[in-house]
Amino acid sequence: MSEIINQNISQIIERISEIIENASEQLVERRVLFELVVLGIITKEHVLFIGPPGTGKSAAVKSAARQFSGTYFEYLIGRFTEPGELFGALDLAALKDGQVRPVVQNMLPEANIAFLDEIFLGSTAILNSLLGVLNERVYKRGTFECKVPLWSCVAASNALPEDPMLQAFADRFLLTSFVEPVSEENLNALLSAGWARATNESVTTSATAPTKLSAQDLQHLTDAVCQVDLTDTLESYAHIVRKLRVRGVAMSDRRLVKGQKLIAAAALLGGRSKASVADLWPVIYMIQDPDLQNEVKDLLAAELGKGENILLSESVKQSSSGPQARAVDLTKYGQDLLSQKPALTSDPGFEIWQVKLESLLTRIDAGFSAEDMPQTLSVLRTGLIASVSSDDTPAPKATGTD
Template identity: 25%
Template sequence: MEKVSERVAQLLQCMNERIYGKEQVVALALLSAVAGESVFLLGPPGVAKSMVARRLKLAFAEGTSFEYLMSRFSTPDELFGPVSISKLKERDVYERITEGYLPDATVAFLDEIWKAGPAIQNALLTILNEKTFRNGRDVLQVPLKGLIAASNELPSQGQGLDALWDRFLIRLWVEGIEDAGDFDRMISSTDDSDPTVPCGLAISSEEYSRWRKEAARVRIDYVVLDVIHSIREQIEDYNHKLQNDDSADEPLYVSDRRWKKAVNMLRTSAFLNGSEAVRLSDCMLLTHCLWSSVAQIDLVRDMVEKAIQKSAGGYLLNTDNIASEIRSLKEELGSDASLRESEDPGLQLIDSYYYQVDKTRMPGRLLLFASDYYALTEASKMFYLHKDKYKTQCFILKKYDVSMRTKVAQNKLYSLRKGSRSVFINDYEYPLVCVPGCLPLPAIVPSRADDIGERFRQVGAMLDRAESGCDGWAGGEEDYCSRHLFLDARQRKAMLGMLSSHQSGIARWRNELNELKHAYRKENEEYPTEGPEGNLFG
């Protein structure tokens, strides 16, 4: 398969010679042809839609092409060939001369496709569905490998075009050249000839048949099915919302046939990219298969990317469960801590506002606002020592702000952090005065029956597996995405961004788990019953 991907990469390089800004359109046309599907190009005139078909012809050995600009007055003779007058006269057989017409072509380009009349539509449906053309009494197998249709408008509602519209699996919005450098090269170029594809690169009929069979054997893992299920759920939710809001917007409709053909296209993409299984990067191509109006293009793109992100995190890496477990741990520990210390009735409230810091060996009382105490965390905060002029032998620790630097001496600044019915002052722990006979703080009891330490170990093991899986999967997917033959720069960037977000998310959860473990250990440490000697207050 690796050799196939290298060959297709070289083939696309030849096909895209002197192509400016339409490289992905050519690549997707080739993918569609190998998958046995058709492409619809929507866009204004003069944006090289017909050139795509001419370049696609080069991909096939001894390939021939047929181009036709449809009008309301087009007849089947102009597409499928004129009726043979001699056979009609001599043998009374109604048979067309198909040589040089669509039934004889390897690649066909039909411009203004929606102007086709019912007779042309019916014949096209048979060709697209069965790759056959009924010519008189005979049913011919057509050599058609790729049909590209184009228009500057979408099919009108109520005109009987739904069946034909559904046969175009890949739908692309084609605009003018956006990159200034590409535009300059295009208008400066004087060579409008088609490039030459070496014989060894062009796909023979035998190879085409073999590739189709080998692509059908490409594996579909459950994660890909999970992506599709997620997209279908989003489509259903979107349509229900439109219905509930009485919106005039067109609902999203994807037929079962289209889903089946889309999966076949994903298999073909994986095969041509050298993979034995469809990857999440291949699923990005679903963006081109599910919209029915221009207004839905961005909507479908968001749905596809959200589904890939969700499936990678939920099914491949199990990050949804990790996030849920960490949230659960955080809530349990947080609720336990709040039960133990939020407005702790065991702490003695002084003058309705303060807690007293004990065992400081200061000549008088050292007070701290109760509200400031509850605002403390494990991170140090700066306070300054204030002598209360209304209370004899009383000092108050107040919050320090840098705006006070000219008013507060540096030797009166102290760092404070919260303890368990205690406060750390310059990293020395001092108990707070408690109500006589108060009950001790209750021990932390996990809300689940199992030991909290075991919970930490379980979540840690889940993170270990996710990290290992992410390192292996993300690295392989990143390489696969970077060299993907059919994704454009925006799709690659979006996919690589998803991979990066999963890696950073796992690292973030690891940090959160470590912080929770640290906080849990600190919460359960016993603080000294006696104040330290030889400190700033001694």
């Protein structure tokens, strides 16, 4: 494979770019989820989203699944969910003949893309069956066995499990993203996009939407990923792994080896058949701990700061946005907020401005202790408090210390 990818692959990547751009208009602050689902499907790996209910996890998965022509299966798992609800009930006619054979039509064993919400609530029987599906793409029940055409399973949960057995199960998901509610800056955009969806659910956009990707298109991409040259990234990738181990971030050998597929796919979707340090950013999503993800973003700032991918732009951005980067964003937002302060406290917009300011102070104090807060952000925080304290209104509450 030459360093310039062939025209057929380029055309497929162009369509993926159109698909992502189309979806991002409706997925406020959730483009990264959409991108990671696409990355998981292309690499035939699994994706895990962790976050509170109602934060758009399922919406992002459904939106991505609609862009592929494969079979989609989804299920909300509960503590009393039976295996048959996912894998199919037993065939009663076969059972009369002494055969144990489930009816898998339209169930998980026939899916190309699966979304399993509240995955860690599954029983031991369900999780054991899922291991075979996720690892070997095979479903077994008694003497019954069938191949599963699964491209990717996307799972979601409100929190990571503390049980070591469940943590081992979670390791089967190569990509992990931690989801937070939409930020205050984008609340208006969220409300507008949500209302637009609610009032136009029956309106079809098939005339303008990009063509769905076929199974053949996906196979071409998957084959192309396996042909990407990783030579120039091996030493840098190994260096990152060493730095992570020194920091105490442990990843299984299986996970590290599979991570190379993500690097190769990042290069391919960036239009390159030879990977470089610009394609190492997926390593952040291989870490299954929100605090460690944030720490590592700063630890690997030099390496991940070189990340680049126009198609998966939001994933690249978030992979390098550690505490220092967030401090820069908060500082910029705070400076903009100060410049928008109404001249008079009697102005109808003053209360709206004050609530935004109080919310920003809460985010600053929740994200940084007084000792760890960067100087520029500390100065801004002092200025925010002073901007209200000088008015004839109560100063905003702040949990930190000056």
